[in-house]
Amino acid sequence: MRILGIDYGSKRLGLAMSDEDEILASPLPVHVRTSLEEDLSFLTRLARRNKVETIVLGLPLNMNGSQGEMARAVQEFATELRRTCRVPVVLFDERLTTSEAERVLIQADISRKKRKNLRDGLAAVLILQGYLDSQRSNINSTDA
Numbered sequence: 001m002r003i004l005g006i007d008y009g010s011k012r013l014g015l016a017m018s019d020e021d022e023i024l025a026s027p028l029p030v031h032v033r034t035s036l037e038e039d040l041s042f043l044t045r046l047a048r049r050n051k052v053e054t055i056v057l058g059l060p061l062n063m064n065g066s067q068g069e070m071a072r073a074v075q076e077f078a079t080e081l082r083r084t085c086r087v088p089v090v091l092f093d094e095r096l097t098t099s100e101a102e103r104v105l106i107q108a109d110i111s112r113k114k115r116k117n118l119r120d121g122l123a124a125v126l127i128l129q130g131y132l133d134s135q136r137s138n139i140n141s142t143d144a
Contacts, residue, residue, distance in 0.1 A: 001053040004046065005128025007097065007120050008058060008074045013039065014120030016128040017050060022135070025128035027121035036077075040084040047085050055087055058094030058127040090131065097126040 003022055007014030015028035028046075033039050047055065057078050060070045067075075078089045101122035105115040 002050050003054045003056060003128060003132070004043075004050070004052045005056045005124045005131065006043075006058065007094070007123040007127055008060075008070075008077055009033075009120060010073075012120050013043075014122070014124035015046075016121065016124035017052075018128060018132060022132055025125045025132060027125050030117070030120045036080065040080060043081060044085045047087055052087055055081060055085065055089045056092050056128055056131045057081070057089055058097060058123070059091040061093055061095055063095065092127055092131045092134075094123070094127050094130075097123045097130075100126055 001022075002020060003018040005016035005018075005025055011033055013031040013033060015031060016025045017028055018025055031039065031042055043055075046052070057074060059074055060068070062068050062071075074091065078091060082089045101119050102115065104122060105118055110118065
């Protein structure tokens with residue numbers, strides 16, 4: 001089984017998929033948004049084709065932990081995604097993932113034009129990898 005990670009944006013959805021052992025997140029091509037219905041249909045097909053058991057959706061909280069307009073939009077999207085995909089959707093704190101993705105791409109000396117195309121996918125990888133690591137950490141702490 002696999003886990004799908006999503007970096008939600010109003011124009012694009014950054015996507016990442018775990019390996020079957022749920023250890024490593026890898027980027028998928030970014031999905032350019034068209035309409036809510038089409039986006040949900042695309043994600044449902046992707047989840048079914050890859051036998052996704054959980055979807056991790058980045059929740060963009062403010063630095064003080066409060067929710068802004070984008071966090072509320074993500075929660076509404078999560079509700080629709082749960083209804084359509086019929087797969088558990090987990091909201092995962094994504095504070096600073098987009099800026100971290102940008103920092104990594106700058107350090108890798110990627111041009112500004114190419115960074116725009118890679119940022120959302122890398123942000124999805126960071127969200128999903130953070131979730132995978134936290135799940136393994138929770139398992140390891142209960143084993144001790």
